[in-house]
Amino acid sequence: MPEELRVTIDGKRCSGRRGQTILEVAEENGIWIPTLCYDPRMAPYGACRLCLVEVEGARALMPACHAEITPDMVVRTENKRINSIRRTVIELLLSDHPVDCMTCESAGSCRLQDLAYNYGVKESSFKGETHSYHLLDDNPLIERDLDKCILCGRCVRICEEVVGAGVYGFVARGFDSIVSTPYDHPLEESPCLFCGQCVSTCPVGALTSKLSKGKGRPWELKQTDTVCPYCGVGCTLTLWTRDNEVVNVTAPVDKGVNRGNLCIKGRFGWQYISSSERLKYPMIRGKDGKLRKATWEKAISTVAERLTEIVKENGPDAVCGLASARCTNEENYLFQKFMRAVVGTNNVDHCARL
Amino acid sequence: MSKKTRVVVGLATCGIAAGGVSVMDELRREIKKRKLNVELAETGCIGYCFAEVLVEVEKAGMPKVTYGDITTKDVPELVETHLVQRKIWREKVLLIEGRKTAEADFLKRQKRIVLRNCGLIDPESMRDYMKKGGYEGLKKALTKMAPEEVRAEVLAAGLRGRGGAGFPTGQKWDFCARAEGADKYIVCNADEGDPGAFMDRSVLEGDPHAVIEGMIIGGYAIGATHGYIYCRAEYPLAVKRLRLAIREATRKRFLGKNILGSGYSLDIIVKEGAGAFVCGEETAMMASIEGSRGMPLPRPPFPANKGIWGMPTNINNVETFANVPWIIRNGARKYAAIGTGGSKGTKVFCLTGKVRRGGLAEVAMGTTLRDVIFGVGGGIKEGRNFKAVQIGGPSGGCLPAALLDTPVDYDSLPAAGAIMGSGGMVIVDDTTCMVDLAKYFLTFTQMESCGKCIPCRVGTKRMLEVLIRICEGRGVPGDIGLLERLAYDVKDASLCALGGTAPNPVLTTLRYFKDEYKAHIFDKKCPAGLCVDLVTFHIEPDKCTGCGVCVRNCPSDSITGEKKEPHVIDIETCIRCRECLRRCRFDAVYTV
Numbered sequence: 019m020p021e022e023l024r025v026t027i028d029g030k031r032c033s034g035r036r037g038q039t040i041l042e043v044a045e046e047n048g049i050w051i052p053t054l055c056y057d058p059r060m061a062p063y064g065a066c067r068l069c070l071v072e073v074e075g076a077r078a079l080m081p082a083c084h085a086e087i088t089p090d091m092v093v094r095t096e097n098k099r100i101n102s103i104r105r106t107v108i109e110l111l112l113s114d115h116p117v118d119c120m121t122c123e124s125a126g127s128c129r130l131q132d133l134a135y136n137y138g139v140k141e142s143s144f145k146g147e148t149h150s151y152h153l154l155d156d157n158p159l160i161e162r163d164l165d166k167c168i169l170c171g172r173c174v175r176i177c178e179e180v181v182g183a184g185v186y187g188f189v190a191r192g193f194d195s196i197v198s199t200p201y202d203h204p205l206e207e208s209p210c211l212f213c214g215q216c217v218s219t220c221p222v223g224a225l226t227s228k229l230s231k232g233k234g235r236p237w238e239l240k241q242t243d244t245v246c247p248y249c250g251v252g253c254t255l256t257l258w259t260r261d262n263e264v265v266n267v268t269a270p271v272d273k274g275v276n277r278g279n280l281c282i283k284g285r286f287g288w289q290y291i292s293s294s295e296r297l298k299y300p301m302i303r304g305k306d307g308k309l310r311k312a313t314w315e316k317a318i319s320t321v322a323e324r325l326t327e328i329v330k331e332n333g334p335d336a337v338c339g340l341a342s343a344r345c346t347n348e349e350n351y352l353f354q355k356f357m358r359a360v361v362g363t364n365n366v367d368h369c370a371r372l
Numbered sequence: 373m374s375k376k377t378r379v380v381v382g383l384a385t386c387g388i389a390a391g392g393v394s395v396m397d398e399l400r401r402e403i404k405k406r407k408l409n410v411e412l413a414e415t416g417c418i419g420y421c422f423a424e425v426l427v428e429v430e431k432a433g434m435p436k437v438t439y440g441d442i443t444t445k446d447v448p449e450l451v452e453t454h455l456v457q458r459k460i461w462r463e464k465v466l467l468i469e470g471r472k473t474a475e476a477d478f479l480k481r482q483k484r485i486v487l488r489n490c491g492l493i494d495p496e497s498m499r500d501y502m503k504k505g506g507y508e509g510l511k512k513a514l515t516k517m518a519p520e521e522v523r524a525e526v527l528a529a530g531l532r533g534r535g536g537a538g539f540p541t542g543q544k545w546d547f548c549a550r551a552e553g554a555d556k557y558i559v560c561n562a563d564e565g566d567p568g569a570f571m572d573r574s575v576l577e578g579d580p581h582a583v584i585e586g587m588i589i590g591g592y593a594i595g596a597t598h599g600y601i602y603c604r605a606e607y608p609l610a611v612k613r614l615r616l617a618i619r620e621a622t623r624k625r626f627l628g629k630n631i632l633g634s635g636y637s638l639d640i641i642v643k644e645g646a647g648a649f650v651c652g653e654e655t656a657m658m659a660s661i662e663g664s665r666g667m668p669l670p671r672p673p674f675p676a677n678k679g680i681w682g683m684p685t686n687i688n689n690v691e692t693f694a695n696v697p698w699i700i701r702n703g704a705r706k707y708a709a710i711g712t713g714g715s716k717g718t719k720v721f722c723l724t725g726k727v728r729r730g731g732l733a734e735v736a737m738g739t740t741l742r743d744v745i746f747g748v749g750g751g752i753k754e755g756r757n758f759k760a761v762q763i764g765g766p767s768g769g770c771l772p773a774a775l776l777d778t779p780v781d782y783d784s785l786p787a788a789g790a791i792m793g794s795g796g797m798v799i800v801d802d803t804t805c806m807v808d809l810a811k812y813f814l815t816f817t818q819m820e821s822c823g824k825c826i827p828c829r830v831g832t833k834r835m836l837e838v839l840i841r842i843c844e845g846r847g848v849p850g851d852i853g854l855l856e857r858l859a860y861d862v863k864d865a866s867l868c869a870l871g872g873t874a875p876n877p878v879l880t881t882l883r884y885f886k887d888e889y890k891a892h893i894f895d896k897k898c899p900a901g902l903c904v905d906l907v908t909f910h911i912e913p914d915k916c917t918g919c920g921v922c923v924r925n926c927p928s929d930s931i932t933g934e935k936k937e938p939h940v941i942d943i944e945t946c947i948r949c950r951e952c953l954r955r956c957r958f959d960a961v962y963t964v
């Protein structure tokens with residue numbers, strides 16, 4: 019266990035562990051520090067300058083997301099100097115941002131919008147050149163609106179550090195810097211896996227899911243935490259529903275085995291839920307080759323009868339069982355037990371091996 | 373036996389840019405044609421950049437003479453007069469050894485440690501370097517001193533980093549020596565990206581071995597296993613000479629395995645930068661060396677603990693390293709005797725702008741700005757008035773005439789709002805508009821911002837836009853307040869020193885020349901008559917002789933007048949190109 023350290027944040031005595039950042043200790047102690055480029059899934063970056071705090075004895079302000087606590091550190095997270103910087107940073111971002119919150123997919127879950135609200139920034143004092151790029155939506159899942167990008171680098175870093183695909187990078191310098199793909203090619207021609215991790219970290223409306231477009235504002239939707247049905251990892255998901263229909267899937271960063279991370283299936287593979295082609299009850303194929311609705315009792319007894327006949331005629335090895343990665347360990351255990359003990363064969367496998 | 377006649381041409385980038393290579397070719401042809409027995413050689417920059425091409429002639433029985441402003445056309449006459457008739461060719465003399473000329477002041481007022489060999493030796497000859505005591509410091513350090521003694525010596529000398537921040541070099545070496553790591557890196561910062569700065573280039577081109585020797589000594593002092601020289605690719609000659617020098621030093625076993633039998637090993641690689649100013653910042657430089665985009669990181673951790681590939685890394689500037697062999701050879705005490713309390717030794721400055729003798733000058737720390745600009749630099753060109761000096765490049769500040777007696781050292785300059793920086797000095801006269809000057813430097817910094825942090829990326833852009841509108845006469849009341857607010861927040865909130873210092877030119881011009889800002893905003897006038905949108909051009913009838921030069925050169929046919937009668941400018945059609953102002957030999961054109 020790392021050494022316990024005492025620090026004072028905004029006059030409040032707090033304790034933390036060596037190696038923790040000021041931001042982590044503040045959050046654990048209920049003290050809010052604004053951030054934009056910070057995501058606990060990646061290494062701290064220190065770019066947005068919103069989390070700058072004053073540390074007694076240090077001349078320069080320190081980024082709370084990056085600076086580690088030291089014994090008896092005294093921190094101020096707010097004062098005139100700090101608030102002036104935060105306001106300026108927000109105003110500078112808004113001075114090159116299409117403030118079209120009315121139609122923006124991220125309104126309601128946008129960090130920039132929240133910050134403007136928190137700091138009472140109605141409009142920017144700084145007027146000047148603004149960027150206007152083409153909307154990039156040449157794939158079925160992810161829409162990229164560079165006009166809204168605040169260059170926090172979160173997509174760049176999550177794709178590099180967490181996913182390992184390294185799809186994005188910064189291009190050009192200064193005011194004209196942008197985030198781009200290799201040779202500026204569409205995502206589909208890049209090493210992108212369409213896991214949507216970048217969408218999950220983007221704090222503004224620059225990266226959004228095309229599947230959820232126009233399907234409702236966060237405050238109109240109901241959130242339900244559940245477990246992903248796809249594989250045995252059991253990632254925690256949040257289903258966003260409207261009128262009992264799923265319209266988006268996200269993952270909470272502070273919960274579950276996955277801590278906010280998901281793969282393409284968990285994040286984007288939910289449309290089958292309300293598909294008209296979805297199987298909702300057992301069906302039995304009749305002699306005429308047509309499928310007909312049946313009860314569970316009837317379906318199970320049909321399977322039992324057919325299995326018994328096949329084993330009798332051709333021996334147990336004429337049967338093979340294929341289980342699913344979407345079942346739990348317990349279910350898969352029972353299934354192989356059934357195959358070996360009841361049917362009498364070792365012909366049993368699992369879809370994850372295919 | 374008389375000594376062989378020797379003709380030396382200055383072939384640093386400044387000399388080459390001025391046509392040095394053609395002068396060299398012409399000399400070779402002329403000497404061959406006349407069948408003279410003359411040795412033709414080249415050297416680096418001696419600092420007289422204002423008088424390039426420089427040709428130095430040494431002939432038995434005559435004093436050594438340096439000729440300036442030599443062109444290919446001058447070559448036959450120079451050869452005829454000096455080499456054949458054995459007479460000094462008065463017309464183009466710059467210096468005569470042992471004699472007082474106006475230009476001799478330029479060298480006499482300097483104190484040359486870093487530039488000790490520049491312009492005196494052939495930089496491509498290791499033998500030349502060694503004849504001047506080269507690699508003596510290395511031999512002493514590696515065979516007679518322990519690494520901690522070397523560090524103590526450099527600390528005692530009071531050497532501070534010449535790359536800008538002035539951090540004590542001995543102390544920095546101590547940090548890195550104490551840090552643990554399987555590998556350790558020593559890096560020479562030769563990225564020199566400030567506009568108007570070329571001192572590092574001159575040292576690299578004129579005395580590359582001095583830098584390499586300093587690096588090896590530093591490497592030994594901290595226990596470095598690998599060395600990098602990060603040199604901007606825009607310095608091809610420096611890169612070439614560094615590579616040559618590294619090859620030669622390796623052949624002589626000053627580099628490589630078991631240097632001079634000391635058991636210490638080091639290799640040095642020259643890494644070419646791709647021209648980003650921010651890659652001179654040390655954490656960005658480390659990223660660039662690793663092959664990533666050069667973007668700074670927050671500190672701590674400092675490079676001394678976590679640098680290239682996570683290993684302890686020590687980065688010093690070219691000039692810092694060039695001082696080291698001298699210190700080891702001559703001792704810390706001798707070095708510390710030069711300079712002021714907190715700033716020891718010398719500093720090389722690049723004098724540029726409206727100064728009469730623009731070039732490289734190395735002076736003792738504590739020399740006043742006046743001595744540098746007027747003593748060494750010879751004052752302002754064309755007899756105009758000194759207005760201000762921008763010290764420290766785009767990160768520095770602009771100081772007015774009232775502060776000319778400020779000594780150049782690490783304490784006095786920041787107190788006045790400027791910084792030592794890397795040593796660029798841009799001198800401006802009364803024809804320079806200070807708002808325009810601030811705009812110039814900010815244009816550079818905002819373009820070079822790496823884009824990582826918001827205050828620098830967007831803040832400098834918005835500041836620049838305000839400056840542009842002020843210069844174009846679209847400034848509004850409140851602009852000065854807006855500039856100040858942005859300047860302070862950008863300074864305070866930026867991640868690295870690029871953004872942290874970018875507002876300095878604006879803040880100092882606002883501090884010392886606020887009236888000029890006000891004149892632009894409220895009176896829509898540019899007092900220096902420079903901002904095209906705020907001036908009109910007129911001809912003073914009393915001075916105009918009616919020579920018609922302006923009429924012939926006006927591209928918009930806006931000037932009329934009878935021959936030998938005063939002319940007039942039609943300010944409606946005038947496009948304010950300044951051609952008439954430049955061309956009039958009677959000073960009759962003026963701006964309002």
Ligand SMILES: Cc1cc2nc3c(=O)[nH]c(=O)nc-3n(C[C@H](O)[C@H](O)[C@H](O)COP(=O)(O)O)c2cc1C
Nearest residue numbers: 533534535561564565652653654688689692869870
């Ligand atoms: C934007 C920026 C550009 C810099 N460029 C240079 C440079 O070109 N050369 C240099 O030696 N130092 C440069 N520096 C300073 C270096 O970061 C570093 O402080 C220096 O190389 C340390 O060497 P020293 O201790 O010998 O001065 C720059 C700093 C910043 C913030």
Ligand code: SF4
Nearest residue numbers: 177210211213214216
């Ligand atoms: S979807 Fe996944 S792989 Fe593709 S760019 Fe985003 S984070 Fe990278």
Ligand code: SF4
Nearest residue numbers: 167168170171173220
């Ligand atoms: S796209 Fe989103 S996550 Fe990526 S840099 Fe822009 S704002 Fe940040």
Ligand code: SF4
Nearest residue numbers: 822824825828868871
């Ligand atoms: S201050 Fe400017 S150059 Fe430095 S990290 Fe920030 S954006 Fe990049």
